[in-house]
Amino acid sequence: MRLSNLSSGEKGVICKVLGRGAFRKRITEMGFVKGKVVLVVKNAPLKDPIEYSIMDYAVSLRRNEASMVEVMTEEEAKKFNLAVSTTATIEEALLETAKIAGKVINVAFVGNPNTGKTSLFNQLSGAHEHVGNYSGVTVELKKAQVKLDGYTINLVDLPGTYSLTAYSPEEVYVRKYIAEEMPDVIVNVVDATNLERNLYLTTQLIDMDVKVVMALNMYDELTLHNDQLDHEALGKMLGIPMAPTVGSRGRGVKDLLQAAIKAYEEIYAVQKPSTVHHHHIHIYYGAEVEAAIADLQRLMRISQNADLFYRYSTRFLAIKLIEKDALMTELVRKECANADEILAAAQKHVAKLEEEFKEDSETIISDAKYGFVAGALKETFRYGKQNRHSHTKKIDNVITGKILGFPIFLLFMWVMFYTTFALGSYPMEWISSGVEALSGWLSGVMPDSLFKELLIDGAITGVGSVIAFLPNILILFFFISLFEDTGYMARAVFITDKLMHTIGLHGKSFIPLVMGFGCNVPAIMATRTIENRTQRTLTMLIVPFMSCSARLPVYILFIGAFFPHHAGTVLFLIYLAGIGFGILSALFFSKMVFKDKGQPFVMELPPYRVPTLKSIIRHMWHKGSQYVRQMGGIILIAAIVIWALNTFPLNSARLRPFDEQAAAVKEHYAAALAQRAADSATLAAAMEKRLHDIAAARSNAQHEYSYLGQLGHAIEPVMRPLGFDWKMSVSLLTGVVAKETVVSTLGIIYQADSNDNEDEGSTAQLKQRLRDERYHSGAKAGTPVFSGVTALAFLVFILLYLPCIAAIAAIRRESGSRWISAFAIIYTTLVAWLAAFAIQHIGSWLA
Ligand code: GDP
Ligand code: MG
Numbered sequence: 001m002r003l004s005n006l007s008s009g010e011k012g013v014i015c016k017v018l019g020r021g022a023f024r025k026r027i028t029e030m031g032f033v034k035g036k037v038v039l040v041v042k043n044a045p046l047k048d049p050i051e052y053s054i055m056d057y058a059v060s061l062r063r064n065e066a067s068m069v070e071v072m073t074e075e076e077a078k079k080f081n082l083a084v085s086t087t088a089t090i091e092e093a094l095l096e097t098a099k100i101a102g103k104v105i106n107v108a109f110v111g112n113p114n115t116g117k118t119s120l121f122n123q124l125s126g127a128h129e130h131v132g133n134y135s136g137v138t139v140e141l142k143k144a145q146v147k148l149d150g151y152t153i154n155l156v157d158l159p160g161t162y163s164l165t166a167y168s169p170e171e172v173y174v175r176k177y178i179a180e181e182m183p184d185v186i187v188n189v190v191d192a193t194n195l196e197r198n199l200y201l202t203t204q205l206i207d208m209d210v211k212v213v214m215a216l217n218m219y220d221e222l223t224l225h226n227d228q229l230d231h232e233a234l235g236k237m238l239g240i241p242m243a244p245t246v247g248s249r250g251r252g253v254k255d256l257l258q259a260a261i262k263a264y265e266e267i268y269a270v271q272k273p274s275t276v277h278h279h280h281i282h283i284y285y286g287a288e289v290e291a292a293i294a295d296l297q298r299l300m301r302i303s304q305n306a307d308l309f310y311r312y313s314t315r316f317l318a319i320k321l322i323e324k325d326a327l328m329t330e331l332v333r334k335e336c337a338n339a340d341e342i343l344a345a346a347q348k349h350v351a352k353l354e355e356e357f358k359e360d361s362e363t364i365i366s367d368a369k370y371g372f373v374a375g376a377l378k379e380t381f382r383y384g385k386q387n388r389h390s391h392t393k394k395i396d397n398v399i400t401g402k403i404l405g406f407p408i409f410l411l412f413m414w415v416m417f418y419t420t421f422a423l424g425s426y427p428m429e430w431i432s433s434g435v436e437a438l439s440g441w442l443s444g445v446m447p448d449s450l451f452k453e454l455l456i457d458g459a460i461t462g463v464g465s466v467i468a469f470l471p472n473i474l475i476l477f478f479f480i481s482l483f484e485d486t487g488y489m490a491r492a493v494f495i496t497d498k499l500m501h502t503i504g505l506h507g508k509s510f511i512p513l514v515m516g517f518g519c520n521v522p523a524i525m526a527t528r529t530i531e532n533r534t535q536r537t538l539t540m541l542i543v544p545f546m547s548c549s550a551r552l553p554v555y556i557l558f559i560g561a562f563f564p565h566h567a568g569t570v571l572f573l574i575y576l577a578g579i580g581f582g583i584l585s586a587l588f589f590s591k592m593v594f595k596d597k598g599q600p601f602v603m604e605l606p607p608y609r610v611p612t613l614k615s616i617i618r619h620m621w622h623k624g625s626q627y628v629r630q631m632g633g634i635i636l637i638a639a640i641v642i643w644a645l646n647t648f649p650l651n652s653a654r655l656r657p658f659d660e661q662a663a664a665v666k667e668h669y670a671a672a673l674a675q676r677a678a679d680s681a682t683l684a685a686a687m688e689k690r691l692h693d694i695a696a697a698r699s700n701a702q703h704e705y706s707y708l709g710q711l712g713h714a715i716e717p718v719m720r721p722l723g724f725d726w727k728m729s730v731s732l733l734t735g736v737v738a739k740e741t742v743v744s745t746l747g748i749i750y751q752a753d754s755n756d757n758e759d760e761g762s763t764a765q766l767k768q769r770l771r772d773e774r775y776h777s778g779a780k781a782g783t784p785v786f787s788g789v790t791a792l793a794f795l796v797f798i799l800l801y802l803p804c805i806a807a808i809a810a811i812r813r814e815s816g817s818r819w820i821s822a823f824a825i826i827y828t829t830l831v832a833w834l835a836a837f838a839i840q841h842i843g844s845w846l847a
Contacts, residue, residue, distance in 0.1 A: 001073055004050065004066035006040045012071030013037050015104075018182045019068040019310040031055050032069055064307045103151045105264045106181070107257075110174060110205065111189035112198050113160030116217040118142070119247030120189060121157040124257065148257050151264075156183065162197075164204040165362075166327045168531035178210055179311040185211045185260045192216040192244070193225065195381060199373040200366075202238065203283050209313040211266075212240045213259045219244040219252065226384025234380040239281040282315070285368040288356060292349035293318040299342045300332075308335040321346040322353070323362045392608050396491070405495050412488070413514060416479040420472055420518060421549070427471035435464035454643060461744065462639020462737065463632065469519060472549055474624045476518040480511070481619035485611030503583055504590020506530055509539040513582065516546030517575075520803050522627055524810040534594045537820060538586055540811050544803035544828050545582035547575050550739040554798050557743050561767035562791040570792075578799050581831060638737040638805045645708040646734075654705055658698035665690050703749055708733065722797065722836040723790040725775070732797065738804045746770070789843030793836040801832035 006012055014036050017024055031054045032038070041051040041058065049060040061069075109117045125144030142157040158177060159170040166172050178186065188205055190198035205212050216222075216231055235242040241259045245252035284290065296318035300309065308317070308331060320328035321342070329346075333339045350361045357364050398404055439456045446452045483489040489511065497507025508530045515523035523543045530536040555571055563570045669687040673680060703709050704726075712730030719729045727749045735742040750769040773785040786794075802808065802825045812821035 001071055001076060002067045003038060003052075003061070003069035003071050004043075004063050006038075006043065006071065006073065008040050008043050010073060011037060011039050012073045014069060015072050016070040016184075017068065018070065019065075023065070023068070023310045027061075027065065027069070030059055031057065038069075038071060064310070068310055104154065105151055105185060105261065106154045106156070106183040107185050107187055107260050108156045108158055108177065108181070108183035109187050109189055110158050110178070110201070111160060111215075111217075112162050112191065112201060115160070115189045115191040115198065116215075116245075116247030117157055117160060117189045120187075120215060120217065120245060120253060120256070121155060123247060123250035123253050125155055146257065148254070149261060151261055153257060153260070161201065163201060164208070165323065166325055169528070169533075172327060175208075178205075178208060182311070183210075184264050185213055187215055187256065187260060188212050188240070189215045189217050189247075191218050192222040192229065193218050193227070195229075195377055196373060199238075199376065200369055202240070203369040203372055206238065206240075206281060206283055207313070207316045207319050209280055209316065211263050213256065213263050214238075214240045214242045215247075215252075215256050216242055216244045217247045220246045220249070228382040228384070230380040234376060237281075237376050237380070283369065283372045285319075285365060288353060289322065289364060289368065292322055292353060295349065296321055296342060296346055299338065299345055300336065302338065308332070318346075319365060322350055323365050324350060392487075395608055399488070400491050400494055409492060409495050412483070412492075416476070417517065419479070420475045424472035424475050428468050431468045431471070432464070435460060435468070450647070453647060454640065457646075458640040458643030459636060462635050467628075469549065470624065470628065473519055473522065473627055474620055476515065477522070477620040477623045478616065480515065481616045481623075482611065485609070485616055485619070487608045503586040504535070504594070505539060505586055506532060506535045509535060512539055512543055513546055516543040516548060518549055519627070520544055520546070520548045520807040521810045522623060524807060524814055525626070527814060534590075537815055538589050538594065540815055540820070541589065541824055541827065542582040542585050544807060544824065545578045545585065545800060547578040547799055548739070548803075548807075550804070551798055553740045554735075554742045555795060557746070557767065558770075558791050558795055561770045562786065562788050570795075574795055574799055577796060577835075581800060581835070585827075585831070634806050634809050635738060639741075642708065642734050642737055642741070645711070646703065646706050648707060649705075654701060655698055658694055658701065662691055662694045662698075665694065700749070703730070718833075721840070722793055722833065723787075723840045724794065724797075724836075725785050727773075728785075728794060732801065735798065736802065736805055738806070739798060742798065787844075787847075789840060789847060792843065793839040796839055797832045797836040799832075800828060800835055802828045 001012070003012065003014075014032060014034055016034065017027055017032055019027070036054055039053040041053050043050045049062045050066055051058060051060045052066075053059070109121055111117050121142060121144065124146050144155045146153045146155060156177075158174050161168070161171045161174050164171055164175045164178075166175075177183075186205060188202055190202065202212070202214070214235070216229070222229060231242045231244065241263060243252055243256040243259050245256055247253075285293065293315060297314040300314045300317060312328075312331075317328060317332060321332065329343065332342055336342055353361050353364055359367075399408055439460055442456055442460070443452065446455075480489070483492065492510065493507035495507070496510040500507050500509050509527070511529075512523045512526040515526055520543050523546065524540055527536050527539045527543070530539060555574060559567045559570050665687060669683055673683050676683070704713075708730055709726070711733055712726040715729050715733070716724075716726045719725075719732075724732075727746070730749060731742045731745040734745040747766055750766055750773070770786055771784070775781050775783055775785060803811075808821050808825060811824050812818065815821065
C-alpha cells in the first residue's frame with residue numbers, strides 16, 4: 001500500500017521508495033528507508049501535507065510525496081500469511097513481512113520491435129504469448145510473475161518501440177509507463193546483431209535515468225556471424241549490466257533476472273543509499289547543447305511544484321524540451337509553477353542551437369546519440385568475417401526486386417484470399433447448418449414465448465453470424481501470421497510503400513486494407529502498426545470501403561436475382577468500386593484535409609526466419625479470440641436490440657383481424673370437412689395454404705408496424721430519391737449489426753422462408769419475391785420496386801454505407817476518439833447515399 005493511503009494512527013513498515021533522483025535522496029535523508037516504521041500522526045482526507053512520525057521524529061510529507069513510498073501495514077502483513085505469532089511484537093512482524101514485500105520487484109521489458117522481448121518473456125513466465133518476426137505484434141500489456149532466489153518478480157512485456165519520442169502511440173505509451181508506473185528495473189532487450197540501431201533507444205533510457213539491465217538477445221546469431229562483442233566493457237561504458245541471451249531457446253534468462261535482482265538491490269540497499277547513482281551516466285551532447293540543458297535544469301529546479309520531477313529527471317525533461325517534444329512541453333506547462341519562464345528559455349535555446357548548427361534541434365540531439373552509440377561500439381564491437389544475412393539479401397533481391405516484387409506479392413495475396421474463401425466456405429457451412437439445427441431443435445422443444453423468440457431470433461442468430469465467419473478469419477490470420485513470422489510482411493510493406501504514398505498513406509496501411517476484405521474489425525485493429533497518426537486515422541477511415549466478406553451474401557442474393565448473366569463481372573466491379581472509393585477518399589483527405597506529409601519512417605527489413613508452426617497457430621488463435629471478444633459482445637447486444645425493435649410494440653389490435661380471419665378459415669374448413677369427408681386431404685392442404693398466407697400477412701403487418709418498421713418508414717423519404725422503399729430501408733438498418741443480416745431481414749419481411757421449404761428453395765423464392773415486388777400505393781403503384789438500376793444502387797449502398805457496429809466500435813477504440821468514429825459513420829453513409837443517388841439517376845437516364 002502507498003503511505004499516503006494510511007489513515008491517522010496507522011502504522012506501516014517501508015518496503016520501497018519509488019520516485020527518483022533528488023526526491024529519493026531527500027526522502028531517504030529524512031529517514032524514509034526500507035524497514036523503517038512510520039506512524040501516521042494526522043492524515044485528513046484531501047488535506048496536504050500529512051504528518052508522520054518516523055524514528056520518533058515528526059515529519060510532514062505532501063500527499064504526492066507520500067504516494068511514492070510503499071509500505072506494509074498490519075492488515076497486509078496478515079495477508080502475507082506470515083507467522084506473526086512467532087515474532088515478539090507487531091513491529092517485528094511487520095518488519096519481517098516488509099522484507100518479503102521488499103523482495104517483490106517490478107520489471108518491465110523495453111526494446112525495439114522484433115528483438116525477442118516476447119520470446120524472453122515467454123521463456124521466463126512459461127506464458128505462450130505470440131512471437132512474430134514483424135514489428136508491432138505486441139500491442140497490449142502482458143504480465144507474468146516469476147519467483148527466483150526468494151524474490152517475486154513481476155514482469156511486464158511492453159510494446160516494441162524504436163525510440164521514446166512521441167511519434168507513435170507505442171512510444172508515448174512506453175514512456176508514460178516507465179515514468180508513471182515506475183518499474184524498479186527496466187530490462188532493455190536488444191538485438192545483439194544490430195546494436196547500432198538498438199542502442200538508440202538505450203540512450204533515451206539513459207536520459208530518463210532509470211535502472212536498466214540489458215538483455216543482449218540473439219546472441220546465438222552474433223556468435224554465428226563470428227562478431228566479437230566485449231559486452232563487459234560496453235556495460236561499463238553505458239553503466240548498464242549486460243546478460244547475453246537467446247530468447248528463442250531460453251538461454252541466459254536466469255542470468256538476466258539475477259542481474260535485474262542485483263540492480264534492484266543496489267537501489268534499495270538500506271545500508272548504502274549513496275549507491276543510487278552508481279551506474280548512471282550522461283550522454284554528452286556537446287558543449288552548446290549541454291549548456292542549454294544545464295540552464296533549463298536550473299530553471300526547473302527553482303520551480304516550486306516538483307511533482308513532475310519525481311517521475312521525470314530534469315535532464316530528460318530538458319532534453320525533451322530541446323527536442324520540441326509536444327507532450328513533454330505540455331506536461332511542463334501544466335505542472336511547473338514557472339512554466340512560462342522554462343518554456344520561453346527552451347524556445348530561446350532551440351532557436352540559438354538551430355541557428356548555430358543549421359539543423360533541426362531534434363536532429364542535433366539524435367546525431368549526438370548516434371555518435372555516442374557509434375563511439376561505444378567502435379571500442380567494443382568487431383564484425384566477423386562472415387557475410388551477414390547473406391541469404392536474406394539474396395532472397396530480398398528477388399522478392400523486393402523491381403521485376404518480380406509486385407507479381408510475387410500479388411500471387412501471395414491471391415493465394416491468401418483464395419484459400420481463405422475456398423477453404424473457409426466448408427466450415428462456414430457446417431457452422432451455419434449447426435446454428436440452424438440448434439435453432440430448429442430449440443424451436444421444437446421450447447414452448448412459444450417471447451423469450452424463445454429472443455433466444456432464437458436474437459441471440460443465436462446474432463452470435464451465429466459472428467461464429468460463422470470465424471473459420472475465414474482464422475485462415476486469414478494464419479496467413480498473416482505466416483507472413484509476419486517469416487519476415488515477408490515487412491517486405492510487403494516495403495513493396496507497397498511507394499504506391500501507398502501516392503495516396504497519402506504508408507506501406508503499413510496496405511495490410512489493414514487487404515485484411516479489410518476479410519473483415520473490417522481485425523483490419524482496423526491492425527492499423528496499430530502505423531506510426532503516423534494521420535496515416536493511421538486515414539487508413540481506419542477507408543478500411544470500411546474494402547468490401548468485407550459479410551457483404552458477400554447480399555451481393556450474391558441481388559446479383560443472382562437481377563444480374564444472373566453477368567454475375568462475375570458485377571461482383572468484380574463492386575469490389576473494384578470499393579477500392580476506387582477508398583483511393584479517392586484517401587486522396588481527398590490527405591490532400592485537402594490533413595495536408596500532412598507524414599514522417600518518413602525507417603522500414604526495417606528483418607532477416608528471414610523459418611517460423612515454427614506452433615508460433616503461427618498461437619498467433620492465429622490469439623487474434624481470432626480477440627476478434628470473437630470484440631465482436632461477440634457487441635453483436636449479441638445489437639442483435640437483441642434489433643430483435644426487440646422488430647418485435648415491439650406487440651400491436652395486438654392491429655393483428656386481431658388476422659387471428660379472426662384465421663379462426664374463420666379454420667371454421668369454414670371444419671364445416672366443409674364435415675360435409676365432404678372424402679376430400680379430406682385436398683381440403684386440409686387448401687386450409688394449410690390459406691392459413692399460411694394469413695400468417696405471412698400477419699407477420700408482415702407486425703414487421704411493418706414494429707418500431708423497426710416505423711423507423712424504416714421514417715427514413716423512407718430520405719431513401720426515396722435512391723429508389724429504396726421502406727422494406728429496403730429496414731434491411732439497411734438491420735445491416736448495421738452485421739451486413740449479412742440484410743439478407744435475413746429481407747427474408748423475414750418478404751416471407752420467403754416457410755418451414756417446409758428447402759434451403760435452396762427459400763433463396764430462390766426470395767429472389768423471385770424481390771423481382772415480383774411492386775409498389776402498393778402512391779404514384780408508382782403497380783410498378784416493380786426493383787429495377788436493375790435500383791438493385792445496383794442498393795448494392796453500392798451496401799458496399800459503402802456505414803460499417804457494422806463492431807467495426808465502428810473498433811474505430812472508436814483504435815482512434816481513441818468519439819469524433820473520428822462519428823465522422824466515419826457520417827462520411828461513409830453520405831458517400832453511399834450520393835453514389836446510390838448518382839447510379840439511380842444516371843441509370844434511369846440511360847435506360
Ligand atoms: P518482440 O517483437 O521483441 O516481442 O520479438 P519476438 O519475441 O516476437 O521475437 C521476434 C523473432 O525473433 C521471433 O521469430 C523469435 O523466434 C526470434 N527470436 C527471439 N529471440 C531470439 C534469439 O535469441 N535468437 C534467434 N535466432 N531468434 C530469436
Ligand atoms: Mg513482442
